[in-house]
Amino acid sequence: MSNKLIDFQNISKTYGMQTVLDDFNLYIRENEFLTLLGPSGCGKTTTLRILGGFETPDAGRVIFDGKDITDLPPNKRQLNTVFQKYALFTHMTIAENIAFGLKIKNKSKQYIHDKIKYALKLVNLDGYENRMPDSLSGGQQQRIAIARAIVNEPKVLLLDEPLGALDLKLRQDMQYELIRLKNELGITFLYVTHDQEEALTMSDTIVVMNQGYIQQIGTPEMIYNEPENAFVADFIGESNIISATMVEDRLVKILGVNFPCVDEGFGQNKPVDVVIRPEDIDLLKPGEGSIDGVVTHLIFKGVHYEMEVMANNYEWLVHSTDMFPVGTQVSIHVDPFDIQIMKKPESEDEEAVNIEE
Amino acid sequence: MIRKFLQKLYLALIFIILYAPIVTLMVLSFNQSKTRAKWGGFTLKWYKELFQNEQIMSAFYTTLIISFVAAAAATLIGTAAAIAIQGMKQRWRTFYMGVTNIPMMNAEIVMGVSLMLLFIAFRMKMGFGTILIAHITFNIPYVILSVAPKLKQTNRHVYEAALDLGASPLEAFFKVVFPDIVPGVMSGFMLAFTMSLDDFVITHFTKGPGIDTLSTKIYTEVRKGIKPEIYALSTIMFVTVLVLLILINYSPEEKEDTKTKKKRAKKPSKVKKILLRRVIPVTICVLFLFGGFYYSRESNVMNSDKVVVYNWGEYLDPEVLTMFEEETGIDVVYEEFETNEILYPKISSGAIAYDVICPSDYMIQRMIKNDLLAEINFDNIPNIKNIGKDYMEQSRQFDPENKYSVPYCWGTVGILYNKTMVKEPVTSWSILWDEKYKDNILMQDSVRDAFGVTLKYLGYSLNSTDLDELTEARDLLIEQKPLVQAYVIDQVRDKMIGNEAAIGVIYSGEAIYTQMENPDLEYVIPEEGSNIWIDSWVIPKNAENKENGEKFINFLCRPDIALKNFEYITYSTPNVEARKLIEDDAVRNSKIAFPDLSQYENLETFQYMGTEADQTYGELWNQVKSH
Numbered sequence A: 001m002s003n004k005l006i007d008f009q010n011i012s013k014t015y016g017m018q019t020v021l022d023d024f025n026l027y028i029r030e031n032e033f034l035t036l037l038g039p040s041g042c043g044k045t046t047t048l049r050i051l052g053g054f055e056t057p058d059a060g061r062v063i064f065d066g067k068d069i070t071d072l073p074p075n076k077r078q079l080n081t082v083f084q085k086y087a088l089f090t091h092m093t094i095a096e097n098i099a100f101g102l103k104i105k106n107k108s109k110q111y112i113h114d115k116i117k118y119a120l121k122l123v124n125l126d127g128y129e130n131r132m133p134d135s136l137s138g139g140q141q142q143r144i145a146i147a148r149a150i151v152n153e154p155k156v157l158l159l160d161e162p163l164g165a166l167d168l169k170l171r172q173d174m175q176y177e178l179i180r181l182k183n184e185l186g187i188t189f190l191y192v193t194h195d196q197e198e199a200l201t202m203s204d205t206i207v208v209m210n211q212g213y214i215q216q217i218g219t220p221e222m223i224y225n226e227p228e229n230a231f232v233a234d235f236i237g238e239s240n241i242i243s244a245t246m247v248e249d250r251l252v253k254i255l256g257v258n259f260p261c262v263d264e265g266f267g268q269n270k271p272v273d274v275v276i277r278p279e280d281i282d283l284l285k286p287g288e289g290s291i292d293g294v295v296t297h298l299i300f301k302g303v304h305y306e307m308e309v310m311a312n313n314y315e316w317l318v319h320s321t322d323m324f325p326v327g328t329q330v331s332i333h334v335d336p337f338d339i340q341i342m343k344k345p346e347s348e349d350e351e352a353v354n355i356e357e
Numbered sequence B: 001m002i003r004k005f006l007q008k009l010y011l012a013l014i015f016i017i018l019y020a021p022i023v024t025l026m027v028l029s030f031n032q033s034k035t036r037a038k039w040g041g042f043t044l045k046w047y048k049e050l051f052q053n054e055q056i057m058s059a060f061y062t063t064l065i066i067s068f069v070a071a072a073a074a075t076l077i078g079t080a081a082a083i084a085i086q087g088m089k090q091r092w093r094t095f096y097m098g099v100t101n102i103p104m105m106n107a108e109i110v111m112g113v114s115l116m117l118l119f120i121a122f123r124m125k126m127g128f129g130t131i132l133i134a135h136i137t138f139n140i141p142y143v144i145l146s147v148a149p150k151l152k153q154t155n156r157h158v159y160e161a162a163l164d165l166g167a168s169p170l171e172a173f174f175k176v177v178f179p180d181i182v183p184g185v186m187s188g189f190m191l192a193f194t195m196s197l198d199d200f201v202i203t204h205f206t207k208g209p210g211i212d213t214l215s216t217k218i219y220t221e222v223r224k225g226i227k228p229e230i231y232a233l234s235t236i237m238f239v240t241v242l243v244l245l246i247l248i249n250y251s252p253e254e255k256e257d258t259k260t261k262k263k264r265a266k267k268p269s270k271v272k273k274i275l276l277r278r279v280i281p282v283t284i285c286v287l288f289l290f291g292g293f294y295y296s297r298e299s300n301v302m303n304s305d306k307v308v309v310y311n312w313g314e315y316l317d318p319e320v321l322t323m324f325e326e327e328t329g330i331d332v333v334y335e336e337f338e339t340n341e342i343l344y345p346k347i348s349s350g351a352i353a354y355d356v357i358c359p360s361d362y363m364i365q366r367m368i369k370n371d372l373l374a375e376i377n378f379d380n381i382p383n384i385k386n387i388g389k390d391y392m393e394q395s396r397q398f399d400p401e402n403k404y405s406v407p408y409c410w411g412t413v414g415i416l417y418n419k420t421m422v423k424e425p426v427t428s429w430s431i432l433w434d435e436k437y438k439d440n441i442l443m444q445d446s447v448r449d450a451f452g453v454t455l456k457y458l459g460y461s462l463n464s465t466d467l468d469e470l471t472e473a474r475d476l477l478i479e480q481k482p483l484v485q486a487y488v489i490d491q492v493r494d495k496m497i498g499n500e501a502a503i504g505v506i507y508s509g510e511a512i513y514t515q516m517e518n519p520d521l522e523y524v525i526p527e528e529g530s531n532i533w534i535d536s537w538v539i540p541k542n543a544e545n546k547e548n549g550e551k552f553i554n555f556l557c558r559p560d561i562a563l564k565n566f567e568y569i570t571y572s573t574p575n576v577e578a579r580k581l582i583e584d585d586a587v588r589n590s591k592i593a594f595p596d597l598s599q600y601e602n603l604e605t606f607q608y609m610g611t612e613a614d615q616t617y618g619e620l621w622n623q624v625k626s627h
Helices: A046-050 A094-102 A109-122 A140-148 A168-185 A195-202 A220-225 A230-235 A348-354 B002-028 B044-053 B056-088 B088-104 B108-121 B128-153 B156-164 B167-198 B201-206 B216-218 B227-259 B270-300 B317-327 B340-351 B359-370 B383-386 B389-395 B430-435 B447-458 B466-485 B491-497 B508-517 B544-558 B559-569 B575-579 B611-626
Strands: A004-015 A018-029 A031-039 A059-064 A079-082 A156-160 A188-191 A205-210 A211-216 A240-248 A251-253 A257-262 A270-276 A281-282 A293-298 A305-311 A314-320 A329-334 A339-341 B306-312 B331-338 B406-418 B441-444 B486-487 B503-507 B521-524 B532-537
Touching: A004 A046, A004 A188, A018 A046, A018 A188, A031 A046, A031 A195, A031 B491, A046 A059, A046 A079, A046 A156, A046 A188, A079 A140, A079 B156, A094 A109, A094 A140, A094 B544, A140 A156, A140 A168, A168 A195, A188 A195, A205 A220, A205 A230, A211 A220, A211 A230, A220 B216, A220 B508, A230 A240, A230 A270, A230 A339, A240 A314, A251 A270, A251 B466, A281 A314, A305 A329, A329 B317, B002 B227, B044 B056, B044 B227, B056 B088, B056 B128, B056 B167, B056 B216, B056 B227, B056 B544, B088 B128, B088 B227, B108 B167, B108 B201, B108 B466, B128 B167, B156 B167, B201 B216, B216 B331, B216 B466, B306 B544, B317 B331, B317 B544, B317 B559, B331 B503, B340 B359, B359 B503, B359 B532, B383 B544, B406 B430, B406 B447, B406 B491, B406 B508, B430 B447, B430 B466, B430 B503, B441 B447, B441 B466, B441 B491, B447 B466, B447 B611, B486 B491, B491 B503, B491 B508, B503 B508, B532 B544, B544 B559, B559 B575
Parallel strands: A031 A188, A031 A205, A079 A156, A156 A188, B306 B331, B441 B486, B441 B503
Antiparallel strands: A004 A018, A004 A059, A205 A211, A240 A251, A240 A270, A251 A257, A270 A339, A281 A329, A293 A305, A293 A329, A305 A314, B406 B503, B406 B521, B406 B532
């Protein structure tokens, strides 16, 4: 991970009355697997389409490899896109699909032939040259779409929710496939998804977006464990997000009870949000933890049980491998380093994050 | 069981209703006899004659070429338009789709007339070009309508994917988007092609002299009866379309087949490929070669010395035209019309400058009255001496000074009866009201003919405008109604030949022909008098080659030429010298073809009576028909 390959500078884009991107800044380093993550309408796809050249920003520049490509048409850009619905050319064979870009660049027959072989091998579909796209399964079609893109040796591969149309099992297989591909090819991936699991599994860097603004940039671990605001916390995994007061450094008052924590620098008696992941809550016998409560719901989820515990007028979401039947009296305990403190939003821009989508 | 049987019966009925007419037509195309009423044995002669009939074949090629070029141009424009509309914002898209649909909803006649007016306003010469423009215009909406849904279906990302892979927008369109919408484009083309192929109304209003499509050509033949050659042509066309349809439908079936066997490699089927890459292009090339050959031959003879003739359909031996061209070096531009009423607006609008036209008596009177005709310089028509004095006298009824017209064909209206069914001598119109012949009487389905007969029977003029006389005639017609088998036009001929009725009101020209087919038939002009009709050559005021027109009329008055035309048309000729040349005694002395006019004092031509009287007649006729 070295220098900046792509740099979005002050990008704004509006459709009619709706502002999709507002003064958007982001850079992507070479060989990075960067994921734009957010709910639909957050501007992630628009960002990708601006980079692909299918949309022109109203303001701002896109710098690619040191050159301004803002006004360059898509066919002149050194990057390739894998579209959400594959967008294979249905009237061409698989081989013709893969050869499409190479033929336009007037590569030799032998070169094209070798490239097709190589690409099909790469996506584990050798021998499919003469099939027609609609005789392939969804996962196979998606891999062909990837093969078609990578034979052109792009510096960046853009993937627009490529796994969105696949079923769960296939989606998981494809995630590993993509990681492998990225390692073998050694190129930059810009990945767009609304699926947090995909983002967490594959990315080097995740950019969480909402309503045209970047909420947080970080590694999957950082995003998951230390969400910077309630939106990120809520969007990535399930969480208990509770209004609280920072009494002093390393001490936060949640629902009227003081909890020791590890965060500092929020000042004294300042309102904050705290995030506690459901799997970080330990259920003890009544009186042994910080707050006593009673189990109100119980669902078996396979890996764990999901429970809701009513304590101090708040419904705590708890994941545990131990089962506590509904009605059981329990006590809640949270380790200090499992309490994530977040600043309350102050400006209007930041307010956006609290609006439920 | 019963339900299944009924289902099958229903289906069978639908098929019978759909295909019975076509089967009838196909059978008739092999009928030796020229009339529909009789089976004269199996023959292929109509097919042979079809390919030798230059007029039909040239109309056929014109039709194919216009349809093909119009469909191709409309496909090009329509597809481009559909793409543009697809790219618009929703609001505009709805608006433009609505606008394109209007010409399709519009009545064809409105479209035809407005196009004609437009062409006249721009002073365009009516002909191949104007028909083509008109056809392209009305074809475009059909193309848009069949391409637009295909475009809507295409995945927008497919186009972007092609751009993304380095294709320029144009490359992306042709390599990726176009193959996806090809079915829509093809069906748009086919739709446009068929719409053009059988269009009559719009073609009729936008065509000029010297050009006919199949539909207009067939329609001009209505007056004299559609020729069996047309049955043959229709059969060939039907079979061709059927074969093409089977071929086209055969290939997708194969495609389905491979689709189900997913494991197998799948390529576009061979049949389809051969069809697309070989058969269709070759057919098109052959078509163009023929067409090109035909047109180059046509255009070779185009020179400035010409005469533009507008005549009834099938109302002149085509050989006569060739002879005239060879003898005089003047080119004939020949166009045909079907009724006087269609002829009139074309002349009065002055859209096309005809040099010689052939209206009927009352229409000539109307044209003289409206100052549409030029006085003929009879110095240029010395052959006028061959026209019998009687006919010049009769012509005075509509051309009082014999200044504007030269008689060409004439005839009477009378009674045709079957001697085996009517034993008594027929002398009066009264037989049409005789209860004995209930359901055996055929009347002409036309206002003037029906009233003319009745007025004559009552002893009045057949041009009467006296309301009392007309009301009396109406009541008599209503009284007659239960006796009448049918009110028909053409079918009098066929039904009488087929012994389907005993008595019919008919024109003498047809009577000659029916008698040849069925010797039991006899024609008589009732003693109360009847209608005599004369079709004469006249020259419109806006003629550009008046002298050539006069040369043409003079040529037609030559005895040998008049004879040729008489033999072709079989309607009575006023040319006495020509009559003398008729070889067959029976025909030359036929009482039907050449009744002694001096015997009948009460023969009248129809007169133009003005719109008011026309309306009165129309209303009274409606009362009869709806009674």
